[in-house]
Amino acid sequence: MIEEIFNEALTRKSVFKNRDALSPHYVPDNLPYREKQIQELSKTLAPILSGRKPENVFIYGKTGTGKTVVTKFVVKKLTEFAAQKNIPVDAVYINCRIHNTRSKVFIKIGSELLPEENFMGMSTAYIYEKILGKIRESDKRLIIVLDEIDKLKGLSDAVYSLNRANDELENGSISLIGISNNLTFKDRLDPRTKSTLLQHEMIFPPYNAESLRRILEDRAKIAFRDGAVEPGAIALVAAYAAKQSGDARYALQLLLRAGDVADEEGAERVTEKHVERAKEIVEEDIILEMISTLPENEQILLLALAKMTQEGQGIRGFGTETRITSGDLYNAYARLSETLGRDPVSERWFREYISDLAMYGIITVTQAGKGFKGNTRLIRLNFSPRKIIDVLEPRLMG
DNA sequence: TGTCCACTGGAAGGGAGGGCTT
DNA sequence: AAGCCCTCCCTTCCAGTGGACA
Numbered sequence: 001m002i003e004e005i006f007n008e009a010l011t012r013k014s015v016f017k018n019r020d021a022l023s024p025h026y027v028p029d030n031l032p033y034r035e036k037q038i039q040e041l042s043k044t045l046a047p048i049l050s051g052r053k054p055e056n057v058f059i060y061g062k063t064g065t066g067k068t069v070v071t072k073f074v075v076k077k078l079t080e081f082a083a084q085k086n087i088p089v090d091a092v093y094i095n096c097r098i099h100n101t102r103s104k105v106f107i108k109i110g111s112e113l114l115p116e117e118n119f120m121g122m123s124t125a126y127i128y129e130k131i132l133g134k135i136r137e138s139d140k141r142l143i144i145v146l147d148e149i150d151k152l153k154g155l156s157d158a159v160y161s162l163n164r165a166n167d168e169l170e171n172g173s174i175s176l177i178g179i180s181n182n183l184t185f186k187d188r189l190d191p192r193t194k195s196t197l198l199q200h201e202m203i204f205p206p207y208n209a210e211s212l213r214r215i216l217e218d219r220a221k222i223a224f225r226d227g228a229v230e231p232g233a234i235a236l237v238a239a240y241a242a243k244q245s246g247d248a249r250y251a252l253q254l255l256l257r258a259g260d261v262a263d264e265e266g267a268e269r270v271t272e273k274h275v276e277r278a279k280e281i282v283e284e285d286i287i288l289e290m291i292s293t294l295p296e297n298e299q300i301l302l303l304a305l306a307k308m309t310q311e312g313q314g315i316r317g318f319g320t321e322t323r324i325t326s327g328d329l330y331n332a333y334a335r336l337s338e339t340l341g342r343d344p345v346s347e348r349w350f351r352e353y354i355s356d357l358a359m360y361g362i363i364t365v366t367q368a369g370k371g372f373k374g375n376t377r378l379i380r381l382n383f384s385p386r387k388i389i390d391v392l393e394p395r396l397m398g
Numbered sequence: 399t400g401t402c403c404a405c406t407g408g409a410a411g412g413g414a415g416g417g418c419t420t
Numbered sequence: 421a422a423g424c425c426c427t428c429c430c431t432t433c434c435a436g437t438g439g440a441c442a
Contacts, residue, residue, distance in 0.1 A: 101417085124418095154417090154426090295429090327404065346431055351406070368439090374404030375438045 014225075015262050015270055021223035022256040024249055027072050030218060033211040034066050037204060041074045044200050045175070048078070048141045049087055053166055053173035058197050060180045061204025064247030067179050068147055070204075075143055075177075088172075091143040096152040105158055106131070109144065132165055135172040142174045149178040156193040163196045206246025213238035215248055216255055224259065229270040233258060236275045250282070257281050287383050290360060291391055297337075297345055298353050299392055302362065302381075304332040306388035309381050323378040325368065326354060340396055354379065 020026055031038060047054045059067050075091045082089035092112045099108045103124050110119040110127040113134050119127050135142060144162060152158060165174045178197050180186075186198070207215065216234045237258065241251030255270075257278035262270045291299060308324050330350050337344035345353070354377075358365045364380045372378075381388070 103417085325404085326406090345429090347405090348407085348432080349430055352430090355407095368405095370439070372404090372438095373440055374402090375436090376405050 012263075013266070013268075015228040015259050015267070016223060017225045017228075018223050019256070019259070021219055022252045022259070024252070027069055027076065028219065028222070031066065031070060031073055032214050032218060033207060034070050034204075037066070037070050037202065038074055040202060041070065042078070045074065045078055045143070048089055048143070048173070048175065049082060049085070051141070053141075054175050055199035056163065056176040056178070056197055057200045057202060058178045058180075058186070059202045059204065060182070060186065062206055062245055062247065063181050064241075064244075064249035064251070065181075065204035065206055066248060067181070067204050071145055071147075071177055071179060075145065078143075088138050088140045089143070090140055091145065093145045093147065095147045096150075097148045100151050102152075102154045102158040102161075103127075105146070105152065109142075113140075113142070128161065128165075132168060135165075135169060135174070139171040141172055143177065144174060145177045145179065147179045148181075150180045150182045159193050159196055207242070207248055208246060209238050209242035212241050212246065212248060212251050216251055219252060220255065223255075224270070227269065228262075229255075229259075230272070232272050233270050233275050236272050240275075240279060250286075253285070254278055254282050257285075283383070284387060287387055288391055290362065291388070292395075296342070296396075298357060299396060300337055300340065300342065301329070301333045301350070301353055302357065302388055303392040303396060304336045305329060305363065305379065305381055306385035306392070307336075308332055310385040310389065323366075323380050325372065325376045326351070326379060327376060329354075329379055 021028070041057065041059075044057055045054050059071065061067050072093065075093070079089050079091055090113070092109050094105055094108050096105070099105050106124045106127045107119045110117065110131055113131055117130065119130075134140065146152065149155065159176065159178075162174055162176060176197065186194070213235060216238055220229050220234060234255070237251055237254045240254060241247055244250045254275065255278075258270050258274040261274040261277045261281070265274075267274070291302065294302070305324065308329065330347055333350065334344040344350075354363070354365060357363045362382055364382055365377050366380075368376045368378050
Protein backbone atom coordinates (compact mmCIF):
# COMPACT_ATOMS: atom_id res chain seq x y z
CA MET A 1 0.00 0.00 0.00
CA ILE A 2 2.62 2.51 1.09
CA GLU A 3 5.04 1.09 -1.47
CA GLU A 4 2.43 1.83 -4.08
CA ILE A 5 2.43 5.51 -3.14
CA PHE A 6 6.23 5.61 -3.24
CA ASN A 7 6.37 3.70 -6.48
CA GLU A 8 3.85 5.98 -8.02
CA ALA A 9 5.90 8.99 -6.98
CA LEU A 10 8.99 7.40 -8.45
CA THR A 11 7.55 6.50 -11.82
CA ARG A 12 5.19 9.44 -12.11
CA LYS A 13 5.71 11.48 -15.20
CA SER A 14 6.20 15.16 -14.64
CA VAL A 15 6.13 18.17 -16.91
CA PHE A 16 9.11 19.48 -14.95
CA LYS A 17 12.72 18.82 -15.69
CA ASN A 18 14.10 21.17 -13.03
CA ARG A 19 11.34 22.61 -10.90
CA ASP A 20 13.79 24.67 -8.79
CA ALA A 21 14.45 26.94 -11.76
CA LEU A 22 11.11 28.58 -11.05
CA SER A 23 11.80 29.19 -7.38
CA PRO A 24 12.27 32.81 -6.27
CA HIS A 25 15.80 31.99 -5.08
CA TYR A 26 17.05 30.69 -8.39
CA VAL A 27 19.70 32.83 -10.09
CA PRO A 28 19.77 32.11 -13.84
CA ASP A 29 22.79 32.62 -16.11
CA ASN A 30 20.82 34.93 -18.28
CA LEU A 31 18.76 37.90 -17.14
CA PRO A 32 16.92 39.34 -20.14
CA TYR A 33 15.84 43.02 -20.08
CA ARG A 34 18.16 43.80 -17.21
CA GLU A 35 21.38 44.20 -19.20
CA LYS A 36 21.50 47.92 -18.47
CA GLN A 37 21.08 47.44 -14.73
CA ILE A 38 23.67 44.65 -14.69
CA GLN A 39 26.13 46.91 -16.49
CA GLU A 40 25.47 49.86 -14.25
CA LEU A 41 25.87 47.84 -11.07
CA SER A 42 29.00 46.13 -12.38
CA LYS A 43 30.54 49.48 -13.29
CA THR A 44 29.74 50.87 -9.87
CA LEU A 45 31.28 47.92 -8.06
CA ALA A 46 34.25 47.42 -10.39
CA PRO A 47 36.65 49.81 -8.57
CA ILE A 48 36.71 47.25 -5.78
CA LEU A 49 39.04 45.12 -7.92
CA SER A 50 41.74 47.76 -7.99
CA GLY A 51 41.48 48.30 -4.27
CA ARG A 52 39.37 51.44 -4.30
CA LYS A 53 36.20 51.53 -2.27
CA PRO A 54 33.18 51.66 -4.58
CA GLU A 55 30.19 53.90 -3.93
CA ASN A 56 27.45 52.51 -1.77
CA VAL A 57 24.43 51.58 -3.86
CA PHE A 58 20.76 51.95 -3.15
CA ILE A 59 18.40 50.00 -5.39
CA TYR A 60 14.69 50.39 -5.43
CA GLY A 61 11.77 49.28 -7.56
CA LYS A 62 8.53 47.37 -7.20
CA THR A 63 8.24 43.70 -6.22
CA GLY A 64 9.42 41.31 -8.90
CA THR A 65 11.47 43.76 -10.95
CA GLY A 66 14.66 41.75 -10.54
CA LYS A 67 16.43 43.81 -7.88
CA THR A 68 17.56 40.90 -5.78
CA VAL A 69 18.37 38.56 -8.61
CA VAL A 70 20.41 41.17 -10.51
CA THR A 71 22.34 42.04 -7.36
CA LYS A 72 23.05 38.40 -6.55
CA PHE A 73 24.05 37.81 -10.16
CA VAL A 74 26.52 40.70 -10.35
CA VAL A 75 27.96 40.02 -6.92
CA LYS A 76 28.43 36.36 -7.80
CA LYS A 77 30.20 37.20 -11.09
CA LEU A 78 32.35 39.76 -9.34
CA THR A 79 33.50 37.45 -6.56
CA GLU A 80 34.16 34.66 -9.08
CA PHE A 81 36.24 37.00 -11.21
CA ALA A 82 38.12 38.27 -8.18
CA ALA A 83 38.82 34.74 -6.99
CA GLN A 84 40.43 33.89 -10.33
CA LYS A 85 42.71 36.91 -10.03
CA ASN A 86 43.40 36.21 -6.37
CA ILE A 87 41.79 39.41 -5.18
CA PRO A 88 40.17 39.07 -1.75
CA VAL A 89 36.61 40.13 -2.50
CA ASP A 90 33.87 38.74 -0.29
CA ALA A 91 30.12 39.31 -0.16
CA VAL A 92 27.48 38.81 2.49
CA TYR A 93 23.84 38.72 1.53
CA ILE A 94 21.46 39.66 4.33
CA ASN A 95 17.69 39.63 4.20
CA CYS A 96 16.66 42.27 6.71
CA ARG A 97 13.22 40.80 7.11
CA ILE A 98 14.94 37.93 8.94
CA HIS A 99 17.96 39.78 10.32
CA ASN A 100 16.00 42.85 11.31
CA THR A 101 18.13 44.49 14.00
CA ARG A 102 21.61 45.90 14.06
CA SER A 103 22.94 43.13 16.27
CA LYS A 104 21.41 40.39 14.11
CA VAL A 105 23.02 41.95 11.05
CA PHE A 106 26.40 42.07 12.77
CA ILE A 107 26.10 38.47 13.92
CA LYS A 108 25.25 37.43 10.38
CA ILE A 109 28.26 39.24 8.90
CA GLY A 110 30.53 37.98 11.65
CA SER A 111 29.55 34.36 11.24
CA GLU A 112 29.91 34.48 7.45
CA LEU A 113 33.36 36.00 7.70
CA LEU A 114 34.54 33.95 10.68
CA PRO A 115 32.51 30.73 10.56
CA GLU A 116 34.66 29.16 13.27
CA GLU A 117 33.54 31.72 15.88
CA ASN A 118 30.25 31.81 17.70
CA PHE A 119 28.98 35.35 18.07
CA MET A 120 25.71 34.58 19.80
CA GLY A 121 25.37 36.71 22.90
CA MET A 122 28.40 38.88 22.11
CA SER A 123 28.12 42.64 22.12
CA THR A 124 27.91 44.37 18.77
CA ALA A 125 31.09 46.31 19.57
CA TYR A 126 32.98 43.04 20.00
CA ILE A 127 31.65 41.57 16.76
CA TYR A 128 32.40 44.82 14.97
CA GLU A 129 36.05 44.69 16.06
CA LYS A 130 36.31 41.05 15.03
CA ILE A 131 34.94 41.87 11.58
CA LEU A 132 37.35 44.79 11.16
CA GLY A 133 40.23 42.62 12.32
CA LYS A 134 39.41 40.02 9.70
CA ILE A 135 39.17 42.64 6.95
CA ARG A 136 42.46 44.25 7.97
CA GLU A 137 44.33 41.02 8.24
CA SER A 138 43.46 39.82 4.73
CA ASP A 139 43.01 43.19 2.98
CA LYS A 140 39.49 42.03 2.29
CA ARG A 141 37.01 44.07 0.24
CA LEU A 142 33.63 43.23 1.65
CA ILE A 143 30.30 43.82 -0.08
CA ILE A 144 27.29 43.76 2.19
CA VAL A 145 23.90 43.39 0.54
CA LEU A 146 21.01 44.51 2.73
CA ASP A 147 17.85 43.24 1.07
CA GLU A 148 14.47 44.56 2.21
CA ILE A 149 16.46 47.22 4.03
CA ASP A 150 13.30 49.05 5.06
CA LYS A 151 12.60 46.21 7.49
CA LEU A 152 15.80 46.89 9.41
CA LYS A 153 15.26 48.49 12.81
CA GLY A 154 17.89 51.02 13.80
CA LEU A 155 18.92 51.32 10.20
CA SER A 156 20.81 54.60 10.52
CA ASP A 157 23.01 53.19 13.28
CA ALA A 158 23.79 50.06 11.31
CA VAL A 159 24.55 51.97 8.11
CA TYR A 160 26.59 54.53 9.98
CA SER A 161 28.80 52.07 11.81
CA LEU A 162 29.34 49.86 8.78
CA ASN A 163 30.29 52.84 6.68
CA ARG A 164 32.45 54.38 9.37
CA ALA A 165 34.51 51.22 9.30
CA ASN A 166 36.07 52.51 6.09
CA ASP A 167 37.66 55.39 7.99
CA GLU A 168 39.19 52.98 10.49
CA LEU A 169 40.54 50.64 7.86
CA GLU A 170 43.91 51.13 6.21
CA ASN A 171 43.50 47.87 4.27
CA GLY A 172 40.30 46.58 2.77
CA SER A 173 36.88 48.18 2.66
CA ILE A 174 33.19 47.71 3.23
CA SER A 175 30.64 48.59 0.53
CA LEU A 176 26.92 48.57 1.06
CA ILE A 177 24.13 47.68 -1.31
CA GLY A 178 20.67 48.48 0.01
CA ILE A 179 17.58 47.08 -1.67
CA SER A 180 14.02 48.20 -1.07
CA ASN A 181 10.67 47.93 -2.79
CA ASN A 182 9.19 50.66 -0.68
CA LEU A 183 9.34 53.72 -2.87
CA THR A 184 8.64 56.20 -0.09
CA PHE A 185 11.28 54.68 2.19
CA LYS A 186 14.06 56.82 0.81
CA ASP A 187 12.31 60.03 1.82
CA ARG A 188 11.97 58.93 5.41
CA LEU A 189 15.71 58.46 5.92
CA ASP A 190 17.59 60.99 7.97
CA PRO A 191 19.99 63.16 5.95
CA ARG A 192 23.18 61.48 7.18
CA THR A 193 22.01 57.98 6.31
CA LYS A 194 20.66 59.24 3.03
CA SER A 195 23.95 60.72 1.90
CA THR A 196 25.81 57.57 2.96
CA LEU A 197 23.51 55.03 1.42
CA LEU A 198 22.46 56.92 -1.67
CA GLN A 199 25.89 57.56 -3.13
CA HIS A 200 24.66 55.69 -6.14
CA GLU A 201 20.96 55.21 -6.78
CA MET A 202 19.36 52.71 -9.12
CA ILE A 203 15.72 52.36 -10.09
CA PHE A 204 14.32 49.12 -11.51
CA PRO A 205 11.29 49.66 -13.73
CA PRO A 206 8.54 47.01 -13.95
CA TYR A 207 8.52 44.54 -16.85
CA ASN A 208 5.90 44.77 -19.59
CA ALA A 209 3.98 41.77 -20.97
CA GLU A 210 6.42 41.26 -23.84
CA SER A 211 9.51 41.15 -21.62
CA LEU A 212 7.75 38.90 -19.15
CA ARG A 213 7.00 36.47 -21.98
CA ARG A 214 10.67 36.36 -22.94
CA ILE A 215 11.73 35.82 -19.33
CA LEU A 216 9.21 33.03 -18.91
CA GLU A 217 10.26 31.34 -22.15
CA ASP A 218 13.89 31.37 -21.06
CA ARG A 219 13.07 29.99 -17.68
CA ALA A 220 10.59 27.42 -19.01
CA LYS A 221 13.34 25.92 -21.16
CA ILE A 222 15.31 25.15 -18.03
CA ALA A 223 12.41 24.16 -15.81
CA PHE A 224 10.23 22.05 -18.09
CA ARG A 225 10.74 19.10 -20.37
CA ASP A 226 10.88 19.95 -24.07
CA GLY A 227 7.50 20.96 -25.39
CA ALA A 228 5.80 20.48 -22.05
CA VAL A 229 4.42 24.03 -22.03
CA GLU A 230 2.10 25.38 -24.70
CA PRO A 231 3.13 28.83 -25.98
CA GLY A 232 -0.40 30.05 -25.28
CA ALA A 233 0.02 29.16 -21.61
CA ILE A 234 3.17 31.25 -21.34
CA ALA A 235 1.54 34.19 -23.08
CA LEU A 236 -1.36 33.99 -20.67
CA VAL A 237 0.92 33.92 -17.63
CA ALA A 238 2.79 36.94 -19.02
CA ALA A 239 -0.47 38.82 -19.54
CA TYR A 240 -1.68 38.17 -16.01
CA ALA A 241 1.67 39.15 -14.51
CA ALA A 242 1.78 42.34 -16.57
CA LYS A 243 -1.53 43.26 -14.97
CA GLN A 244 0.08 42.66 -11.57
CA SER A 245 2.27 45.72 -12.29
CA GLY A 246 4.88 43.68 -14.17
CA ASP A 247 5.83 41.42 -11.30
CA ALA A 248 8.19 38.72 -12.56
CA ARG A 249 8.16 36.83 -9.30
CA TYR A 250 4.40 36.50 -9.59
CA ALA A 251 4.82 35.32 -13.19
CA LEU A 252 7.25 32.58 -12.20
CA GLN A 253 5.09 31.53 -9.28
CA LEU A 254 2.11 31.30 -11.60
CA LEU A 255 4.01 29.19 -14.11
CA LEU A 256 5.23 26.92 -11.32
CA ARG A 257 1.71 26.37 -10.01
CA ALA A 258 0.42 25.76 -13.52
CA GLY A 259 3.01 23.01 -13.83
CA ASP A 260 1.90 21.53 -10.52
CA VAL A 261 -1.72 21.57 -11.64
CA ALA A 262 -0.78 19.83 -14.89
CA ASP A 263 1.16 17.19 -12.94
CA GLU A 264 -1.73 16.58 -10.59
CA GLU A 265 -3.97 15.95 -13.56
CA GLY A 266 -1.35 13.73 -15.11
CA ALA A 267 -1.39 15.95 -18.18
CA GLU A 268 1.37 15.82 -20.79
CA ARG A 269 1.55 19.56 -21.31
CA VAL A 270 0.79 22.74 -19.43
CA THR A 271 -2.16 24.50 -21.07
CA GLU A 272 -4.05 27.76 -20.62
CA LYS A 273 -6.61 25.86 -18.59
CA HIS A 274 -3.95 24.94 -16.04
CA VAL A 275 -2.85 28.56 -15.87
CA GLU A 276 -6.40 29.66 -15.09
CA ARG A 277 -6.63 27.17 -12.28
CA ALA A 278 -3.15 28.10 -11.03
CA LYS A 279 -4.10 31.75 -10.96
CA GLU A 280 -6.72 31.04 -8.31
CA ILE A 281 -4.25 29.04 -6.25
CA VAL A 282 -1.61 31.74 -6.49
CA GLU A 283 -4.10 34.41 -5.56
CA GLU A 284 -4.95 32.39 -2.47
CA ASP A 285 -1.25 31.98 -1.67
CA ILE A 286 -0.75 35.71 -1.95
CA ILE A 287 -3.79 36.62 0.11
CA LEU A 288 -2.77 34.14 2.75
CA GLU A 289 0.78 35.38 2.92
CA MET A 290 -0.13 39.04 2.93
CA ILE A 291 -2.95 38.73 5.41
CA SER A 292 -1.22 36.49 7.88
CA THR A 293 1.50 39.07 8.48
CA LEU A 294 -0.97 41.90 9.05
CA PRO A 295 -1.56 43.24 12.57
CA GLU A 296 -4.64 41.79 14.22
CA ASN A 297 -6.65 44.99 14.05
CA GLU A 298 -6.08 45.25 10.32
CA GLN A 299 -7.23 41.66 9.98
CA ILE A 300 -10.44 42.48 11.84
CA LEU A 301 -10.94 45.52 9.65
CA LEU A 302 -10.46 43.42 6.53
CA LEU A 303 -12.86 40.79 7.75
CA ALA A 304 -15.47 43.46 8.43
CA LEU A 305 -14.97 44.85 4.93
CA ALA A 306 -15.15 41.39 3.36
CA LYS A 307 -18.39 40.65 5.17
CA MET A 308 -19.95 43.95 4.13
CA THR A 309 -18.90 43.35 0.55
CA GLN A 310 -20.19 39.81 0.64
CA GLU A 311 -23.56 40.89 1.97
CA GLY A 312 -23.75 43.64 -0.60
CA GLN A 313 -23.93 46.40 1.97
CA GLY A 314 -22.77 49.87 1.11
CA ILE A 315 -23.43 51.83 -2.02
CA ARG A 316 -24.04 50.23 -5.36
CA GLY A 317 -23.92 51.93 -8.70
CA PHE A 318 -20.42 51.19 -9.87
CA GLY A 319 -21.33 48.30 -12.11
CA THR A 320 -21.51 45.20 -9.99
CA GLU A 321 -18.99 46.58 -7.51
CA THR A 322 -19.88 47.47 -3.99
CA ARG A 323 -18.14 50.40 -2.40
CA ILE A 324 -18.31 51.32 1.21
CA THR A 325 -17.83 54.69 2.91
CA SER A 326 -15.19 54.92 5.57
CA GLY A 327 -17.68 55.90 8.28
CA ASP A 328 -19.82 52.82 7.68
CA LEU A 329 -16.73 50.64 7.65
CA TYR A 330 -15.53 52.06 10.94
CA ASN A 331 -18.85 51.21 12.58
CA ALA A 332 -18.78 47.70 11.17
CA TYR A 333 -15.19 47.29 12.29
CA ALA A 334 -15.95 48.53 15.81
CA ARG A 335 -18.93 46.19 16.13
CA LEU A 336 -16.93 43.23 14.91
CA SER A 337 -14.10 44.04 17.28
CA GLU A 338 -16.47 44.01 20.22
CA THR A 339 -18.04 40.74 19.07
CA LEU A 340 -14.55 39.28 19.06
CA GLY A 341 -13.90 40.67 22.52
CA ARG A 342 -11.27 43.20 21.42
CA ASP A 343 -11.13 46.95 21.94
CA PRO A 344 -11.51 48.82 18.67
CA VAL A 345 -8.93 51.49 17.90
CA SER A 346 -9.87 55.15 17.56
CA GLU A 347 -11.20 56.53 14.28
CA ARG A 348 -7.95 58.35 13.70
CA TRP A 349 -5.91 55.21 13.91
CA PHE A 350 -8.46 53.37 11.83
CA ARG A 351 -7.67 55.86 9.05
CA GLU A 352 -4.00 54.93 9.29
CA TYR A 353 -4.99 51.28 8.86
CA ILE A 354 -6.97 52.19 5.77
CA SER A 355 -3.96 53.95 4.22
CA ASP A 356 -1.79 50.99 5.15
CA LEU A 357 -4.04 48.46 3.48
CA ALA A 358 -4.34 50.72 0.44
CA MET A 359 -0.56 50.90 0.21
CA TYR A 360 -0.34 47.12 0.20
CA GLY A 361 -2.89 47.08 -2.62
CA ILE A 362 -5.36 45.00 -0.62
CA ILE A 363 -8.00 47.71 -0.87
CA THR A 364 -8.57 50.67 -3.16
CA VAL A 365 -9.60 54.02 -1.77
CA THR A 366 -11.19 56.83 -3.78
CA GLN A 367 -12.56 60.24 -2.87
CA ALA A 368 -16.36 59.97 -2.81
CA GLY A 369 -17.15 63.32 -4.47
CA LYS A 370 -20.61 64.16 -5.79
CA GLY A 371 -23.57 62.14 -4.64
CA PHE A 372 -22.19 61.71 -1.14
CA LYS A 373 -22.86 63.84 1.84
CA GLY A 374 -19.74 65.38 3.28
CA ASN A 375 -16.13 64.59 2.63
CA THR A 376 -15.59 60.85 2.71
CA ARG A 377 -13.77 58.08 0.92
CA LEU A 378 -15.05 54.97 -0.74
CA ILE A 379 -13.32 51.71 0.01
CA ARG A 380 -13.24 48.70 -2.23
CA LEU A 381 -11.79 45.27 -1.59
CA ASN A 382 -9.38 44.10 -4.28
CA PHE A 383 -9.74 40.41 -3.51
CA SER A 384 -12.63 38.02 -3.42
CA PRO A 385 -14.46 38.54 -0.10
CA ARG A 386 -15.19 34.82 0.11
CA LYS A 387 -11.46 34.00 0.18
CA ILE A 388 -10.71 36.68 2.75
CA ILE A 389 -13.45 35.39 5.01
CA ASP A 390 -12.26 31.80 4.58
CA VAL A 391 -8.78 32.77 5.68
CA LEU A 392 -9.60 35.23 8.43
CA GLU A 393 -12.67 33.84 10.14
CA PRO A 394 -11.03 30.71 11.56
CA ARG A 395 -7.95 32.73 12.43
CA LEU A 396 -9.80 35.37 14.42
CA MET A 397 -12.72 33.38 15.78
CA GLY A 398 -10.71 30.27 16.58
C1' DT B 399 -24.40 82.24 1.04
C1' DG B 400 -24.15 80.13 5.21
C1' DT B 401 -24.58 76.17 8.03
C1' DC B 402 -24.37 71.38 8.79
C1' DC B 403 -22.42 67.08 8.09
C1' DA B 404 -19.00 63.51 7.53
C1' DC B 405 -15.11 63.12 7.33
C1' DT B 406 -9.51 63.94 6.51
C1' DG B 407 -4.97 64.19 8.06
C1' DG B 408 -1.44 66.92 10.83
C1' DA B 409 0.40 67.67 15.57
C1' DA B 410 1.34 66.50 20.06
C1' DG B 411 1.71 63.46 23.51
C1' DG B 412 1.12 58.91 26.37
C1' DG B 413 2.79 54.53 27.59
C1' DA B 414 4.67 49.91 26.87
C1' DG B 415 8.59 47.36 25.53
C1' DG B 416 13.26 46.61 23.85
C1' DG B 417 18.00 47.69 23.63
C1' DC B 418 21.97 50.21 25.34
C1' DT B 419 24.69 52.41 28.85
C1' DT B 420 26.24 52.92 33.43
C1' DA C 421 20.17 45.93 38.05
C1' DA C 422 18.68 50.52 37.11
C1' DG C 423 18.02 54.16 34.41
C1' DC C 424 17.56 56.03 30.00
C1' DC C 425 16.28 56.59 25.41
C1' DC C 426 14.11 55.29 21.33
C1' DT C 427 10.56 53.28 18.59
C1' DC C 428 6.04 51.68 17.86
C1' DC C 429 1.30 51.86 18.48
C1' DC C 430 -2.12 54.47 19.77
C1' DT C 431 -5.27 58.52 21.64
C1' DT C 432 -6.86 63.23 21.77
C1' DC C 433 -7.50 67.43 19.68
C1' DC C 434 -8.38 70.18 15.92
C1' DA C 435 -8.17 73.00 11.62
C1' DG C 436 -9.41 72.04 7.01
C1' DT C 437 -12.19 70.13 2.99
C1' DG C 438 -16.01 69.38 0.12
C1' DG C 439 -20.73 68.27 -0.82
C1' DA C 440 -25.85 68.76 0.70
C1' DC C 441 -29.36 71.52 1.94
C1' DA C 442 -32.01 75.70 3.31
